[in-house]
Every structure is written in structure tokens, then in C-alpha cells.
Amino acid sequence: MLNEFRSYFRYAIPGALSVLLYFLALVIGGDSIIGMLRLQKVTGLLGWTVSAFVSSGALGYIYANVYMAIYWFYAREHLLGQSTKEMLIALAGKNLLRIEGVEAENLETKDAWLVATQIWYHDISPKHKEYQQHHEWYNHLVHSLGAAIVGTLVAALAWTITKLNMHTLFVAHSDTFVLAGWPMFVWALCRCYRMTLSSWATMSNNMIRQYYEDSFDNVFAPRTIMYYRSDLTGRPNRGG
Numbered sequence: 001m002l003n004e005f006r007s008y009f010r011y012a013i014p015g016a017l018s019v020l021l022y023f024l025a026l027v028i029g030g031d032s033i034i035g036m037l038r039l040q041k042v043t044g045l046l047g048w049t050v051s052a053f054v055s056s057g058a059l060g061y062i063y064a065n066v067y068m069a070i071y072w073f074y075a076r077e078h079l080l081g082q083s084t085k086e087m088l089i090a091l092a093g094k095n096l097l098r099i100e101g102v103e104a105e106n107l108e109t110k111d112a113w114l115v116a117t118q119i120w121y122h123d124i125s126p127k128h129k130e131y132q133q134h135h136e137w138y139n140h141l142v143h144s145l146g147a148a149i150v151g152t153l154v155a156a157l158a159w160t161i162t163k164l165n166m167h168t169l170f171v172a173h174s175d176t177f178v179l180a181g182w183p184m185f186v187w188a189l190c191r192c193y194r195m196t197l198s199s200w201a202t203m204s205n206n207m208i209r210q211y212y213e214d215s216f217d218n219v220f221a222p223r224t225i226m227y228y229r230s231d232l233t234g235r236p237n238r239g240g
Helices: 002-028 034-035 039-053 056-093 107-123 131-165 174-216
Strands: 095-100 224-225 226-229 235-239
Touching: 002 039, 002 056, 002 174, 034 095, 056 095, 056 131, 056 174, 107 131, 107 174, 107 224, 131 174
Parallel strands: 095 224
Antiparallel strands: 226 235
16 A cells, blocks of 8 residues: 555656646746636636646656656666666676676676666565665655656746746746746756666665675576567567
8 A cells, every 4th residue: 555655646746746836937927826817818728737736646647657768768778777787797707696698798788777677576575575665665756756857847848838828928037037947946856866866776786786695605606597688579589
């Protein structure tokens, strides 16, 4: 039940944040909510926004899917994959790990991350529930921050479109403050996301490394990982 609760807020918080930022920007800009409601051309947008606030979980889910598309092609490969590959190379160098069919040095960064994920859920998660709890907490936090970044950018776009539709963009000096503050807030979220992602990767890699050093003896045969990667056509390819 607790995990489902965390999963919901993983989507609800980014969705609610984007709606809150949208309205906050309007208030700072001096736009009266009552006055906006009198403008029929904006009423539909506001009605959609209020509905979006109520159904923030669904809105956050949309943000999360956009974020995950970026995550799979950027964060996983460039931010997570390299450190994970270095960890696997270190284990192979100590004769604690062998990946069937490919040397650890020859793994692509995205494949290194997949091998580490396979190790985590096959070896560590079933035996160390306390590790898994920390792992899941970081997982929800990282991806919630990623979805929040997308939601913040969507809120900025919605605010700009609303102001242009009302012909009030840059009418008030406070609009300049909003436009200057929004990139700073996005930068802060991105900075927090990168630091949290780095902490998550460091924790996971260290747990895997500690587990192997405590559980296996390099005098005998190393732990062998069977890894096969399938492309989008469904044809199996040996790792690497």
C-alpha cells in the first residue's frame, strides 16, 4: 500500500506543481482571476487548468512519460551508464564478476546499466529488503523531480500563451520578474535532479560492489551473469 501511495504522489506532485506555478505567475503578474473569467477566450483554458489541478495525478503521468522518453535516451546512458560501467569493470578486474559473451570494458554504457539492473533485482533485492526500500525511495524521488521539470516548462508555456491571448504580456513590470525567475527555478530543479540522480547511482553501485565483495571469493570461479539484449525487432543479441 505504501509503495502505491508513493507511486501516486510521484505523478500527483509534478502535476499539482505545474498548475500552482501557472496560477502563481498570473497572480504575480497582476492578472485578476475574476477578470480572466470574464474573458470568454480564456475561460476554456482556465476551466481546463482547474480540472487539471483536480486530476493532477493524470497530468503528472503525462509529464512522467515525456520525462521518461528523455531519461531513456540521455540520463540513463550519459549520467548513469558510465559510473555503472566503471563499477562492473572494477568487479571484473577483481575476478568477482564475469559477463557471458562480452568483456565489461566492451559494454556500451546503456548495456552496463541494464546489467547492473539485472544484478540488482536478481541478487540484491530479494535478499536485502532494506536496500530495496532505499532504492525505491530514491527511484520515486528522482523520477518525480524529472517529471516536475517537464511540468514547470509546460506551465511556463501555458502562462505565456495565456498572456499573449489576453494581450497583457509585458504590460506589467512584474512580468519581467516572472520571466526572469522561471529559468532560475528550472535551473534549481535540474541541479537538484542531477545531484539526486548521482546519489542514487552512487548508492546502488556501492551496494552492488559491496555485495559481490562480501558474497563471492575471487579464488574460485567468479559470478557469471547471463546477459542478452534484444533489439526492437525482437531478435536476441548477445550483450555488447
